Amino acid sequence: MKSNFCEHEGALLEAIEAGRWPLACDRELREHAAVCTICADVALVAQTLQQENQWARDEMAPPAAGLVWWKAQLRAKRESATRAVAPIAIVERAAGIFGVASIAALAVWRWDWVADWFTWFANLSRVIAPQAAALPTPDATSSLQGFSLLIVLSLSACLLLASVVLYLIFAEE
Amino acid sequence: MREITVSEFERSQAAVVGAEESFHMDEETFRGFYERTARPLCVYLSRASGDAALAEDLMQETYYRFLRVNLPDLGESHRKNYLFRIATNLLRDHWRSNRTAAVQLPETVEIPVHDPTAERIQQQSILSGALQELKPREREILWLAYGQGSSHKEIAEVLGLKAGSIRLILFRARKKLAHLLRRQGIAGNPSAALSEMKVRS
Numbered sequence: 001m002k003s004n005f006c007e008h009e010g011a012l013l014e015a016i017e018a019g020r021w022p023l024a025c026d027r028e029l030r031e032h033a034a035v036c037t038i039c040a041d042v043a044l045v046a047q048t049l050q051q052e053n054q055w056a057r058d059e060m061a062p063p064a065a066g067l068v069w070w071k072a073q074l075r076a077k078r079e080s081a082t083r084a085v086a087p088i089a090i091v092e093r094a095a096g097i098f099g100v101a102s103i104a105a106l107a108v109w110r111w112d113w114v115a116d117w118f119t120w121f122a123n124l125s126r127v128i129a130p131q132a133a134a135l136p137t138p139d140a141t142s143s144l145q146g147f148s149l150l151i152v153l154s155l156s157a158c159l160l161l162a163s164v165v166l167y168l169i170f171a172e173e
Numbered sequence: 174m175r176e177i178t179v180s181e182f183e184r185s186q187a188a189v190v191g192a193e194e195s196f197h198m199d200e201e202t203f204r205g206f207y208e209r210t211a212r213p214l215c216v217y218l219s220r221a222s223g224d225a226a227l228a229e230d231l232m233q234e235t236y237y238r239f240l241r242v243n244l245p246d247l248g249e250s251h252r253k254n255y256l257f258r259i260a261t262n263l264l265r266d267h268w269r270s271n272r273t274a275a276v277q278l279p280e281t282v283e284i285p286v287h288d289p290t291a292e293r294i295q296q297q298s299i300l301s302g303a304l305q306e307l308k309p310r311e312r313e314i315l316w317l318a319y320g321q322g323s324s325h326k327e328i329a330e331v332l333g334l335k336a337g338s339i340r341l342i343l344f345r346a347r348k349k350l351a352h353l354l355r356r357q358g359i360a361g362n363p364s365a366a367l368s369e370m371k372v373r374s
Contacts, residue, residue: 004344017322038344041351046319048354052300053216053320055293062215062232065207069200072237076195 006038196240254330303353311346
């Protein structure tokens with residue numbers, strides 16, 4: 001197996017970094033590098049990249065430290081503000097979803113009431129017609145009772161939701 | 174977008190104060206650290222990515238993440254390695270998200286107005302072309318080892334590799350780059366080194 005390391009690598013890199021390579025360094029090292037493929041590669045690559053690094057450092061103009069610090073602070077503040085209001089938005093969204101789900105569940109659970117309610121609306125014109133003004137029909141009475149119950153249940157659900165939301169907000173604070 | 178309520182505003186203001194305290198170093202310490210690390214980091218990102226504009230964006234992101242992370246009390250060299258590690262990870266994320274598009278390094282290097290030497294321009298162009306043919310990790314490892322003079326241990330910390338595997342990866346990457354440079358006519362000219370020495374002295 002071929003070796004991937006030469007014991008002169010360190011000395012060679014040191015000479016390149018110090019700017020002694022090739023003419024101001026030991027003759028032995030130069031002679032070795034002429035016959036050692038590993039050291040020849042190290043010399044070529046290290047010299048080229050170090051030179052490029054030096055040129056690039058001279059060319060590059062990184063932004064001022066103050067600007068980077070200011071941008072970082074600004075971003076941190078924005079992220080913190082977003083994080084701070086995030087629970088409220090989550091609670092609001094959850095409450096909305098819960099409310100809609102409750103109404104849907106209630107409608108499914110008491111579908112007979114909802115059907116009565118629709119029927120009552122459909123017959124509303126007949127119920128409030130002058131010729132039937134004297135007394136509501138027995139059907140309409142039961143529909144109105146169902147309607148009232150629905151309103152009471154909806155209000156109760158809203159109150160319950162509101163109390164849950166308030167509890168979550170204050171508990172978080 | 175919904176309007177912000179008074180209580181939400183108060184909460185956000187409290188968070189702003191928290192944000193200022195969330196950096197693990199104060200402004201003065203940061204300025205000192207930045208002055209010591211910004212230029213090498215900028216060069217590293219620029220040469221490893223081949224895109225100066227991307228390097229600038231990643232630099233801002235690197236320092237931001239560095240400031241936000243809850244670092245234990247590290248020494249200067251460990252802090253620097255950590256900073257370079259963040260930059261390397263950001264570079265990899267960028268490459269991963271742009272996997273379909275091959276990394277495009279410029280065919281010719283941007284020539285600064287004050288640059289007087291055609292030899293330098295030619296060498297930069299050749300090096301840029303050669304680096305384009307290497308894998309991102311090879312570019313990173315070569316730049317850290319020979320551009321910045323980092324030790325194997327430091328490279329391992331930055332790249333998240335085992336220190337023992339650095340030598341072999343470095344050997345292969347170096348061999349590849351040397352071959353590409355020789356093919357393009359760069360052969361470690363001693364006279365160039367001599368003139369460089371004269372300039373330095």
